[in-house]
Structures are given as structure tokens and as C-alpha cells.
Amino acid sequence: MRISVIGGTGFMGSRLVRRLVAEGHEAIAHDRSTGCDLLTGEGLPQAVASADVVVNAIDAPSFDAAAASFFRTTADNLLAAAERARVRHAVLLSIVGIDRVPQVDYYRAKLLQEERFKHSAVAWSIVRSTQFMEFVDKIMSWTTEGNTVRLPSTPLQPVAADEAVQFLAEVSVGTPLKSILNVAGPDVIPLDELGRLTLKARPEGDLRVVTDESAGLFAAVSGGAVTAPKGARLGSVHYVRWLTERTPHPA
Numbered sequence: 001m002r003i004s005v006i007g008g009t010g011f012m013g014s015r016l017v018r019r020l021v022a023e024g025h026e027a028i029a030h031d032r033s034t035g036c037d038l039l040t041g042e043g044l045p046q047a048v049a050s051a052d053v054v055v056n057a058i059d060a061p062s063f064d065a066a067a068a069s070f071f072r073t074t075a076d077n078l079l080a081a082a083e084r085a086r087v088r089h090a091v092l093l094s095i096v097g098i099d100r101v102p103q104v105d106y107y108r109a110k111l112l113q114e115e116r117f118k119h120s121a122v123a124w125s126i127v128r129s130t131q132f133m134e135f136v137d138k139i140m141s142w143t144t145e146g147n148t149v150r151l152p153s154t155p156l157q158p159v160a161a162d163e164a165v166q167f168l169a170e171v172s173v174g175t176p177l178k179s180i181l182n183v184a185g186p187d188v189i190p191l192d193e194l195g196r197l198t199l200k201a202r203p204e205g206d207l208r209v210v211t212d213e214s215a216g217l218f219a220a221v222s223g224g225a226v227t228a229p230k231g232a233r234l235g236s237v238h239y240v241r242w243l244t245e246r247t248p249h250p251a
């Protein structure tokens with residue numbers, strides 16, 4: 001199968017390309033460095049030409065309100081090009097629970113991106129993942145000051161990126177779902193506890209976690225809004241085990 005992965009050089013996209021190639025597919029990574037700009041449409045016809053499947057694994061340059069127009073325009077450009085090229089399946093990587101946290105700009109923007117896929121003329125699938133385990137460091141960095149990391153006790157259900165990719169690859173080469181598949185890790189863990197587990201596995205000087213229900217993006221998330229809903233596919237890698245073999249998200 002020929003699969004064009006837009007954002008295929010990114011953290012998730014590159015993992016997906018590697019996995020699909022290892023499974024014997026012709027998976028090709030596209031991004032601005034390969035001449036494909038999803039925002040302007042430049043290089044897009046060539047990127048999707050003769051693809052059976054396109055996967056949208058791009059991310060916005062910012063988490064603020066500007067992400068809305070970025071995700072809307074890039075989704076529209078990709079889907080229009082895919083329709084013209086008679087691509088049979090368009091797949092989107094999204095985030096679990098974004099419809100349950102309307103006060104976060106970035107989540108509203110991702111929801112807009114999903115809406116474009118749902119109304120596309122191309123048969124579609126959406127894979128919503130929970131936060132990647134590799135992303136916990138980044139979350140901690142947002143609210144680190146001096147020797148203190150402030151984190152709310154928001155329940156998360158992080159998944160190892162390689163397991164999320166496994167589900168994404170399965171969907172990409174399968175029959176279009178025309179629905180959303182949720183994927184998550186095996187354990188629900190409060191974010192402040194995730195921070196403590198992280199520092200226990202990798203002590204950083206005298207850095208310590210302080211519970212602060214008003215700190216960072218996840219303070220806006222109530223209850224289990226971003227944990228796996230019923231019917232989600234769950235990975236098997238536990239965070240504490242993953243910590244011993246970790247590779248942090250570079251972003």
C-alpha cells in the first residue's frame with residue numbers, strides 16, 4: 001500500500017513511516033523540508049499523487065488561538081488534494097477528549113481539524129490518542145520555575161508513542177472507519193503523580209513537584225475528560241516501566 005504521511009518527519013509521523021515501511025508498505029514522509037507545505041498547498045499534489053492513503057500528522061506552530069486557522073486551512077488543503085487525486089482513505093491523528101475541554105484554544109482548533117475530516121468527500125478515520133509518555137517532560141517544563149514544578153492532579157492516561165503508532169498504523173492500512181478510534185495507555189495517573197514518578201526515575205538536582213490545581217494547560221481539564229472513553233484501545237506499556245527506557249519528546 002502507498003501511504004503519504006504529511007508531517008512524516010515529526011515525532012509521531014517519523015515513527016509511523018518507520019513502522020509502515022517495516023511492515024512492507026511504501027510509506028513516504030512529507031513536510032516543508034521535502035517541498036510539501038500544507039498551509040500554502042505548495043507541493044501537495046505531488047505528495048498525494050498515486051497514494052492509497054494520506055495521514056495528517058502535522059502540528060501547529062503554536063498552541064494559542066492561531067492554531068484554529070492553521071488546522072482548518074491545512075485540513076482543507078489536504079482533503080481537497082486527496083479528493084482530486086482519488087485517494088481512498090484520509091487519516092487524522094488527534095487527541096482524546098478534545099470535545100470535553102472547550103476552554104483550551106488548541107483543543108478547539110484540533111476539533112475544527114476533525115470536523116473537516118468528518119465532512120470530507122474522502123473516506124476518513126480519526127485516531128485520537130491520549131498524551132504520549134514522551135510528552136510528560138514537556139508538560140513539566142511549562143510550569144517549572146527554579147526548583148519547583150507546579151502540576152495539577154488532573155487524571156491523564158499516557159500512552160507510549162510506539163504503542164499509539166501501532167494503532168495508528170493499523171487504522172491507516174485498514175478500511176476507513178468513518179468514526180473515531182480512541183487509544184490510550186493502560187493506567188490513569190494524576191498529572192502531579194506523573195511528575196513525581198518522573199523525577200523519582202530521573203532525579204534532577206533538587207527539583208520537586210508541588211500540586212497546584214491552577215497550573216498549566218491541564219488545570220482547565222476537569223475530571224477524567226482526557227482519559228480513555230469506553231471502547232478505547234489500550235496499550236500495555238506502564239509509565240513506570242517506560243521511564244526506564246525513555247526517550248523524551250524533542251519539542
Ligand SMILES: NC(=O)c1ccc[n+]([C@@H]2O[C@H](COP(=O)([O-])OP(=O)(O)OC[C@H]3O[C@@H](n4cnc5c(N)ncnc54)[C@H](OP(=O)(O)O)[C@@H]3O)[C@@H](O)[C@H]2O)c1
Pocket residue numbers: 006007008009010011012013030031032033036037038039040057058059060093094095096110128129130131132135251
Ligand atoms: N503530544 C501529544 O501527547 C499528542 C497526543 C495526541 C495527539 N497529538 C497530535 O499528534 C500530532 C503530531 O504531533 P507531533 O508531536 O508528532 O508533532 P511534531 O513532532 O511537531 O511534527 C509536526 C510535523 O508537521 C510538519 N509540519 C508542520 N507544519 C507543516 C506544514 N505547514 N506543511 C507540512 N508539514 C508541516 C513538521 O515538519 P516541518 O516543520 O519541517 O514542515 C513535522 O514533520 C499533532 O497534531 C498533535 O496534536 C499529540
